[in-house]
Structure formats: C-alpha cells, structure tokens
Amino acid sequence: MCLAVPGRVVRVSVVDGTPMAEVDFGGVRKDVCLQYVPDAAPGEYLIVHVGFAIQRLDEESARRTLDEFTRLGLLEEEFGEVP
Amino acid sequence: MKYLDEFSDPDLARSLLRQIHAATTRPWALMEVCGGQTHSIIRHGIDQLLPEGVEMIHGPGCPVCVTPLSVIDKALAIAARPGVIFCSFGDMLRVPGSGRDLFEVRGAGADVRVVYSPLDALGIARDNPDREVVFFGIGFETTAPANALTVHQARRLGIRNFSLLVSHVLVPPAISAIMESPRCRVQGFLAAGHVCSVMGTSEYPSLSQKYGVPIVVTGFEPLDVLEGIRQAIVQLEQGRHETRNAYPRAVPETGNPVARQMLADVFEVTDRAWRGIGTIPGSGWRLTERYRDFDAEHRFDVTGVHAAESALCRSGEVLQGLIKPHECAAFGRVCTPRQPLGATMVSSEGACAAYYTYRRVAG
Ligand code: SF4
Numbered sequence: 001m002c003l004a005v006p007g008r009v010v011r012v013s014v015v016d017g018t019p020m021a022e023v024d025f026g027g028v029r030k031d032v033c034l035q036y037v038p039d040a041a042p043g044e045y046l047i048v049h050v051g052f053a054i055q056r057l058d059e060e061s062a063r064r065t066l067d068e069f070t071r072l073g074l075l076e077e078e079f080g081e082v083p
Numbered sequence: 084m085k086y087l088d089e090f091s092d093p094d095l096a097r098s099l100l101r102q103i104h105a106a107t108t109r110p111w112a113l114m115e116v117c118g119g120q121t122h123s124i125i126r127h128g129i130d131q132l133l134p135e136g137v138e139m140i141h142g143p144g145c146p147v148c149v150t151p152l153s154v155i156d157k158a159l160a161i162a163a164r165p166g167v168i169f170c171s172f173g174d175m176l177r178v179p180g181s182g183r184d185l186f187e188v189r190g191a192g193a194d195v196r197v198v199y200s201p202l203d204a205l206g207i208a209r210d211n212p213d214r215e216v217v218f219f220g221i222g223f224e225t226t227a228p229a230n231a232l233t234v235h236q237a238r239r240l241g242i243r244n245f246s247l248l249v250s251h252v253l254v255p256p257a258i259s260a261i262m263e264s265p266r267c268r269v270q271g272f273l274a275a276g277h278v279c280s281v282m283g284t285s286e287y288p289s290l291s292q293k294y295g296v297p298i299v300v301t302g303f304e305p306l307d308v309l310e311g312i313r314q315a316i317v318q319l320e321q322g323r324h325e326t327r328n329a330y331p332r333a334v335p336e337t338g339n340p341v342a343r344q345m346l347a348d349v350f351e352v353t354d355r356a357w358r359g360i361g362t363i364p365g366s367g368w369r370l371t372e373r374y375r376d377f378d379a380e381h382r383f384d385v386t387g388v389h390a391a392e393s394a395l396c397r398s399g400e401v402l403q404g405l406i407k408p409h410e411c412a413a414f415g416r417v418c419t420p421r422q423p424l425g426a427t428m429v430s431s432e433g434a435c436a437a438y439y440t441y442r443r444v445a446g
Pocket of ligand 1 (some may be wrong): 170284395397399401403410412413414415418419423424425426427428429433
C-alpha cells in the first residue's frame with residue numbers, strides 16, 4: 001500500500017457529488033478519486049495512492065516511473081491479487 | 084558495480100555515483116525515512132555502491148511496520164465481532180498481534196476483506212446496511228487524505244454503519260524523536276517524497292536548523308534516491324544543513340492545499356505510539372470531535388485489549404536505525420516473511436523483509 005503510482009486519466013465523471021476518474025496504470029484500469037486534483041482532464045498524468053490522486057505529474061516522468069515499476073513487477077504487487 | 088546495469092538509466096546512475104564519490108571525503112550516516120526508499124536501496128544495492136563509510140540507516144517510514152501492537156489487537160477484537168465486516172489494505176493481514184493476525188481471524192470465520200481504497204470499504208457499507216463496516220485507517224500523511232475524504236463522504240451521504248479504526252502517523256515529529264535520541268547517529272535525512280506531495284516542505288527547514296541536519300526531499304526510484312544522497316553529502320561536506328527539494332516534479336512547496344484543508348477539517352494532532360519505538364508526542368492524527376461518531380474505538384468498546392510484544396523481536400531498534408536486521412538473533416531463523424515475529428518482517432517495505440528477500444546478512 002506504500003506505493004504511489006502514476007497513471008493516465010482516461011475519463012472523468014462525478015459519482016455521488018465527488019469527482020472521479022478512470023485511470024490507466026500501464027494497462028490496469030482503476031477508479032480513482034479526483035477530490036484533491038479536481039480539474040484533472042483526460043490525457044493528464046496523476047500520482048495515485050490508495051485510489052486517490054495526490055498530485056499531477058508530467059508525462060515523461062510518469063512514463064519513466066511506470067516502465068520502471070512494470071520492469072520490477074511492482075504494479076502486480078500493488079494491484080494484483082492480495083491474500 | 085555489479086548492480087548498475089539494472090538502473091533504468093545506467094549512465095545517469097554512473098554519473099551520480101561518480102559525483103557522490105568525488106564529493107565524499109569522510110564517513111557519513113544518512114537516514115532514508117520512507118520504506119519505499121529502503122526497498123529501492125536494497126533491491127538495487129545502492130548502499131553497496133556508495134563510498135566506503137557512507138552508511139544508509141533505514142528509517143521508520145513503513146506504515147505497516149509502525150502500527151502499534153495495541154491497535155492491531157484492537158483491530159483483531161473488532162474484526163472478530165459478529166455482524167462486523169472488517170476492511171483493510173492487504174499488507175496488514177499478516178501483521179502479528181499479541182496472539183494471532185487478521186488472516187487467522189478470517190480463517191476462524193470473521194468477515195475480513197481486502198480493499199484497494201477506503202472508498203471501496205464505504206461502498207461495502209452502503210451495500211450492507213445491516214452490518215457494521217470498519218476500515219483500518221493506517222498510514223502516513225500520504226494515505227490520510229484518502230481516509231479523511233472517506234469519513235467526510237460517509238457523513239455527507241448519511242452512511243451510519245461505517246467507521247474508521249484510526250492509526251495515522253506523521254513524519255516530522257518522528258524526525259525530531261530520532262534526532263533527540265541519545266543514541267542517534269543520523270547526520271542527514273532523505274525525506275519521504277509523497278508525504279511532501281501532500282503536505283509540502285514547509286515543516287522541514289526548522290528541523291534542519293534545529294538539529295543541524297540536511298533534509299533532502301527525495302523520491303523513491305533508484306535514481307531519485309541517488310540524487311537525494313548526492314545532495315545530502317554535498318551539503319554535509321560543505322558544512323551546510325538546509326532543506327532541499329530533490330523531487331520537484333511531484334512535490335510543490337505547498338503540497339496539495341485541497342488535501343491539506345480536508346485533513347485539517349477531519350483530523351487533529353494527537354500523541355501516538357509507534358510499534359517498537361514507543362509514544363512520540365504529537366506524532367499522529369485522530370478524528371476531530373465533529374467526526375467522533377465515525378471513530379471505531381468509540382463505537383466498539385476495545386478498552387480491555389492488552390498487548391504483549393514478542394520478547395525476541397528487536398524491530399524497535401531496527402526502526403530507529405540502531406541495529407541492522409541481521410543483527411537480530413531471530414532474523415531468518417525463527418523470523419521469516421512466512422512466519423514473521425515483528426512487523427518489519429511482515430511488510431515488503433519493512434527493513435527486515437527487504438534484507439531477507441535480497442539475502443543481506445551483512446552490511
Ligand atoms: S528479524 Fe524478525 S524478530 Fe528480528 S527485529 Fe526483524 S522482525 Fe523482529
């Protein structure tokens with residue numbers, strides 16, 4: 001749970017009055033709460049921790065980090081099946 | 084330099100290492116605060132690439148590791164109640180309490196569920212109005228905004244069968260506690276980048292000043308860690324002790340003001356016990372009076388719970404950088420990631436687990 005992972009906003013919506021987004025993490029898609037980065041738009045990259053965006057990130061650093069995490073198998077650790 | 088080819092940009096790694104070696108004239112002890120940084124350092128062998136005498140001390144920045152035993156025991160007691168659905172991040176399930184862990188409680192029939200986000204737990208509460216749903220709210224300043232919004236949301240939507248077992252901890256008071264220990268050897272800090280993504284950097288310059296230590300806000304990819312180490316050593320060699328931001332792509336000086344506002348509304352500072360370390364004044368958050376209804380400790384009477392720590396486990400000393408994991412007699416013998424005695428062996432970010440996984444028995 002420690003990991004904060006960069007992901008790309010696919011689409012945004014409002015659920016129960018809260019801004020939400022579908023975010024793509026190197027192929028894995030998750031629902032992410034946008035309350036703390038409310039004006040994020042599709043195509044932008046965000047740093048996401050436990051289902052919440054905490055900051056924006058530029059595309060190049062985001063891609064670099066995602067490549068690194070994929071290589072190390074960390075994405076699976078973060079999103080994969082847990083006990 | 085056998086590990087260098089594993090870096091995402093080996094040339095940049097080589098150049099940073101050259102600069103670190105060129106700058107270093109004497110031994111230094113640096114602490115990386117964040118468990119993600121510890122993992123990165125051990126996994127990439129960064130500590131073994133550093134100049135002779137430059138030592139990385141592993142800090143207390145693993146939320147799973149520092150959650151106090153008494154809170155784990157409260158979690159176990161609440162999870163075992165009939166009618167409760169207990170939700171948690173997956174890595175808390177194997178953290179040993181005084182007797183058993185959440186995994187075993189689940190095996191004995193309790194409804195313990197792993198969620199990715201606290202909002203998932205709130206969804207479970209909404210879908211099960213006749214059950215009490217409790218979320219295990221642990222973590223540092225990075226995780227707290229998620230839990231803050233979730234209770235805020237529960238109140239706004241009128242979801243009454245949801246509560247939070249809160250055990251949030253804060254980094255700056257931990258830095259003070261480490262520096263004030265008479266056995267402290269730390270001369271500089273790599274601060275936890277994503278904590279600062281939320282909180283900003285304003286709390287650190289006064290700590291740098293007061294304790295005469297450089298604090299470099301650092302990310303947790305290997306190249307980020309190397310850059311953090313480089314900046315800390317350059318300062319130490321020049322006799323400076325300032326707070327610097329080596330992770331500006333993710334850390335604006337003000338952090339995330341929207342999240343900080345929510346945190347200020349939902350949480351207030353409290354003393355908090357750290358597993359293996361003891362109580363650090365003002366080092367945690369609890370729900371404010373306005374949100375007391377959503378506090379699981381108020382909703383369930385868990386005052387009778389008594390904690391008993393393993394007599395063998397030295398994770399408190401590991402967490403404060405006083406010993407290395409392999410100096411614990413239980414390490415790798417009676418204590419392994421499959422059969423952990425202490426929290427620092429349970430979580431993959433824990434220093435004991437990192438040493439075990441990467442077969443570090445020395446240095
Ligand atoms: S090796 Fe196990 S028993 Fe020893 S300090 Fe680490 S967690 Fe505790």
